[in-house]
Amino acid sequence: MSTPDRSNKENSATQSSSGSFWNDPDKRSLVFQVLLVLGLAAVFLYIINNTLTNLEQRGITTGFAFLDVEAGFGILQSLIPYTETDSYGRTFLVGLLNTILVSVLGIIAATFLGFFLGVGRLSKNWLISKVCTVYIEIFRNIPLLLQIFFWYYAVLRTLPSPRQSIEFLGSFLNIRGLYMPELVGTGGFNVVWIAFFAGLVATWLMKRWADKRHDDTGQEFPTLYAGLGLILGLPFIVFLIMGMPLTVEHPELKGFNFVGGMVLIPELMALWFALTIYTAAFIAEIVRGGILSVPGGQLEAASALGLPRGKTLRFIILPQALRVIIPPLTSQYLNLTKNSSLATAIGYPDLVSVFAGTTLNQTGQAIEVIFMTMAVYLTLSILTSIFMNWYNSRKALIER
């Protein structure tokens, strides 16, 4: 795109090295930049001009008016109420929420698995460390799309039909997905939620108070247990007081399929497994690098101070390792979110599959649709880099 302008710059620099005008770096750079702007403007005008002519010839209207038009197609899974009579704008929202759902599930699972593997690879136990190494070296060197296909076509699509479901713990696994019992809150359950959030706020306030007292007097306060008590215990007491407003809804086989309960569709499961397994391999390497980056002297210093093992880990190793781990970890989270767009290959209704797939094909408005899709991912990546800069500036080593 930008080659012509750049080669111009080079030519003009070599041709006129004798003239006095060109020997002034300020003037020279001004000329280059003007040329670059002109070149870019020309390219963009050319593209816009062609696009408008092409669109006119194909009879495609431009603009975002299509977002209000009735979509007329069904979506496999939706977190918000959606029917075929809803608009294209709503399909965007449904797809976006599905992308967020699989990303959040994947991030949580991949973090746990990744930390486990990363620590395991450093284990003194030969067998554990070798198993973790083999896992990492296998799964990060196989394309993610292949892993998604494997889970979807070779594993989940070969499960039995609903009548021969595999049953475990009150759940049913078959070719249509995993049907699980669902906990449904009845009247008064909202109070439990309120208690839960009150517990969170109270824990945060308590932590601040405890830290301040620790700084002032050196006395310690069991923040962890008190916090757990507030966050879990408080809602539980409220739950008992309200008369246990919770029922369990079991999935039941009716006709050809299960009704009731909660269902994980196989597309979601395949995507979730593959994203987790693939990203965990990368997270494991980040965690390992982070832990190895803490100098051995720190450990020796901690044991010289007489800190027990748990406290060494909590106050010495983790804070220093996390400083190294968090920035690449966030970019892995971002990668996972971007990789979730591979959903389109197995038909999980994420943003790319629903909006840049079906909606684009039905409306033909490629420019607007692709623009909106890219804008979503760009926003996410900009938010991530803002977070990373904030974190780095907060956690950067302050040296004297």
Add this chain to the structure above:
Amino acid sequence: MKYDLEPTLPAPSSTTGVIGWMRRNLFSNATNSIATLIIGYFLVTLLGPALQWAFIDSDWFGDSPAACTSGGACWAFITYRMDQFMYGFYPETEYWRINITFLIFAVAIIWLVTDKTPYKGYVSIFVLFIYPVIAFYLLYGGSFGLEVIETHKWGGLSLTLVLAIIGIVAAMPFGILLALGRRSNMPIVKAFSVIYIEFWRGVPLITVLFMASVMLPLFVPEEITFDKLLRALIGIILFQSAYMAEVIRGGLQAIPKGQYEAADSLGLSYWKSMSFIILPQALKMMIPGIVNTFIALFKDTSLVLIIGLFDILAIVQAANSDSAWLGFSTEGYIFVAFVFWVFCFGMSRYSQNLEKRLQTGHNTR
């Protein structure tokens, strides 16, 4: 009286040999022993049947599923279609053209990565400038009496390699320019480079491929048409040059400031100091990073199946749904996984070795 030393006793048998090793590494304390036993149990119960399935009870050759009688893996599915998985729909009589193309490439690359081979400079110029022309005429044809093979007939592993190699080589010059632009003092050039790099790095490759296949035809006058492979390549190059630029920027930043100042004090112009002083040093340090981006790109080429190109994964996926050979998708995926794994693991090992060897003192503080 005895004045000679007694011969030293051997170390206790519990600390040497296999037993000692196992005590140190597997059963050093109670928790470790339990963990070892649990993991060992799972490994034995899982790996045993897996090996039995893949090797002992497997059938390797045959031209129909009827040949698979042993009850294990049916590798006949792979061997029967091996040609297709490697060459796609390329005419069988022309396979030699693909073979020669990749043979030349393999020889040149081995020449370049082996220590102490002479004329490395000439070989790299050959690979970067002359080889692409030869490869184009060999693969596509249309000259020297070679029949034209349209790109929709290309496929399999050879297409995967074509996409990955062209993607990385063509992204290189753009990446260098963008990296230099990002470090430039000129505000507009810098802003353009930053926006370009952050834009492409912020979006998933799949939307880039969608864009290349749906929007690119709208951007040019109607007379100009791109074929599918070219569209995918343009998308990949746009995307990859942003990642390349960041790798190169990392290399440029690792060059000590004194090198820039020394070049300036010799009176070298910007382009001369870059091409004779900075880039030769920086590029050497960047090779591991470039290999790593190449691995990522190599894995990502499998995405082209979504816009309808038949790379190795797509062609196996298509073979899986062949009604004569239903039910062998596991074998198919394991085969593709193995091919990708061999390439990616090999390259990552090479880049790790290189990283160790290239520690010439720049990175130490």
